[in-house]
Amino acid sequence: MSGSDLFQICLYLAVLLACVVPVGAYMARVLDGSLTFLGPMERLFYRVSGVDPAAPMTWTAYAGVLLWFNLAGTLAVYGILRVQHLLPLNPQSFGPVDPHTAFNIAISFATNTNWQNYGGETTLSYLTQMLALTVQNFVSAASGIAVLAALARGLAAKNSTSIGNFWADLTRTTLYLLLPLSIGLALLLVGQGVIQNFDSYVPVAGTQQVIPMGPVASQVAIKQLGTNGGGFFNVNSAHPFENPTPVSNFLQVISILLIPAALCYTFGKLVNDKRQGWALLAAMLIIFVPLVFLEAQFEQGNLEGKEVRFGTANSAVWAVATTAASNGSVNSMHDSFTPLGGLIPLFLMQLGEVVFGGVGSGLYGMVIFAIIAVFLAGLMVGRTPEYLGKKIEAFEMKMASLVILMPPVSVLLGTAITVTAPMGLAGLQDRGPHGFSEILYAFSSMGNNNGSAFGGYGANNPLVNSLGGVAMFLGRYWVAWPVLAIAGSLAKKKTVPVGPGTLPTHTPLFTGLLVGAVLLVGMLAFIPALALGPVVEALQ
Amino acid sequence: MIRACLTMLVLFTVLTGVVYPLAITGLAQLLFPWQAGGSLIVEGGKVKGSELLGQWFTEPQYFWPRLSATATAPYNAASSSGSNYGPHHPDLQKAMRERTVALQAGRTGMPPIDLITASGSGLDPHISPEAAEYQATRVAAARHWPVERAKQRIAARTEGRQWGWLGEPRVNVVLLNRDLDR
Structure with a gap:
């Protein structure tokens, strides 16, 4: 690795960590309701919708509203995709999207996955990109942060049935956090050359080339900040119009992890013990940092599918960041990575998207792993496990098991069904172990709500669209629902005073235990599948 | 609750799906017209x-x-x-x-x-x-x-x-x- 590569990677990590405290502290103020500078607009939302933002919600009410709201969003996206040819702002006259493709896209964007079975510049009208996709980029991200806030309240509350109000969390997160950050980032990106217009595609005189246009910057900004990852164009942030310069690349790759990393600090503030947030962040970094350097090493000298302006180091940092977070945008083609270079993004997704993970969803996944870790420790010494002063009992453990079991089940079952079906195999570009990796990557990505792909696999067929749609749905709500159940159950409990038998959960010892739990669960579930794909390929 | 879901969806669609991209387009055309145009x-x-x-x-x-x-x-x-x-x-x-x-x-x-x-x-x-x-x-x-x-x-x-x-x-x-x- 050259000195410049090393420097750029270290600069990235340093800037990211420097943002954790200011952004984290700001988000804590967004979520506890102490910010009011957009009060009139906020109140307008509540008044028109007829909701009371101060009304307490039980966990079932909170989860119900979350699900109904997301379902309404899914149907709206599906509807717009099916009738886009009848709507305005369609200068290229794209036709309606196929039902099975539209089904997959609708679930994909509502669940914050942003798996893309289509090429944006050849399929979607500008209006569809704005009304259907950009909107879901905002509200699916806000929904994830809302669930995390609810879980933190459940941990902090005593003898309470309420875990907050979904509408307040959703509205405040969008208005005070996502929208201002997106406006700033979008304008910075336009300054670097990301396009933002409503023109028709422009033919180049004397050549066959036709230059695509569209409102790109506004969507790219939120796709990175909200860990959505769905690109305006087919090749996502490898496209020079989505990511034209090394500076635009740096801004975007910082944005991928900005909110997930800072939320650790927010979590510490919300549970009134900042050390707990630092311990979770430390666990994430212990897995993340070595993988960044390994990835840069594995990809050195491999420029197939990479852009000259970014080089291999920036492509490697991006690949690890985008799969650590459930972002899924790419600035290089993961399918053309070396076998071990492709294994790292694959494995990071399979860890359940908890090393940073999606905005909100990654951290609530990590808190579930913390509950698993205290349970393991409790088993070893024969005491009832506790986390943040709350006793972890049978109900919490059942829910936590559901959370960690569901993604492997949908990933492995989806892969297994697809590799046995002729329709599933028809889209393969590579045969042998790399072909298997392509399918495993597809379901790891959808089942964990990531959205990146080994793009050589033509996944736009009814089988993969339907199976993947189900996997994305389960990967989101089968996780969010039990997390809210745990939040509700913990909120009702009283806090146990710290005693000599309490396992402190802010120490290096506990962080080590947490890292062990994450890696162990991931490896137990996926080593056999990984052995058939990238490992065999690396040995060839 | 259904009413709240639908109204909220409409409001967020107007704000983040219409106002936000249009505002960014306006500002982009004002500040960086050449870059915004490709x-x-x-x-x-x-x-x-x-x-x-x-x-x-x-x-x-x-x-x-x-x-x-x-x-x-x-x-x-x-x-x-x-x-x-x-x-x-x-x-x-x-x-x-x-x-x-x-x-x-x-x-x-x-x-x-x-x-x-x-x-x-x-x-x-x-x-x-x-x-x-x-x-x-x-x-x-x-x-x-x-x-x-x-x-x-x-x-x-x-x-x-x-x-x-x-x-x-x-x-x-x-x-x-x-x-x-x-």
């Missing part, structure tokens, strides 16, 4: 390309860009795509071999890796300074220039790391080839 190269009222999008050159008197895997023709900007070949894919090996042979016409030595691989977007406008240097003799010979003249053009178009730190040094092939014809 960094277009306009000459005599005609659009000759974009500074950000590569174009396909095959004649010996021009610098060649990287390979492009876009559908139907290289550098098809309306359909961005990488090759997505796995690292052991036979077609990838074949493409690299053929490209190497084409580049080695009239000279020896292995070409830099970026010249024999396809970019992720298929639209990469850049090659490395080494990749430009590698082609200097061919371009100069085809134009009956001394090699130094071609190398001067390369030097004038070579960009360093942005802000001194970020990314990789590079040469914009579209702009470099326009310089050659001036």
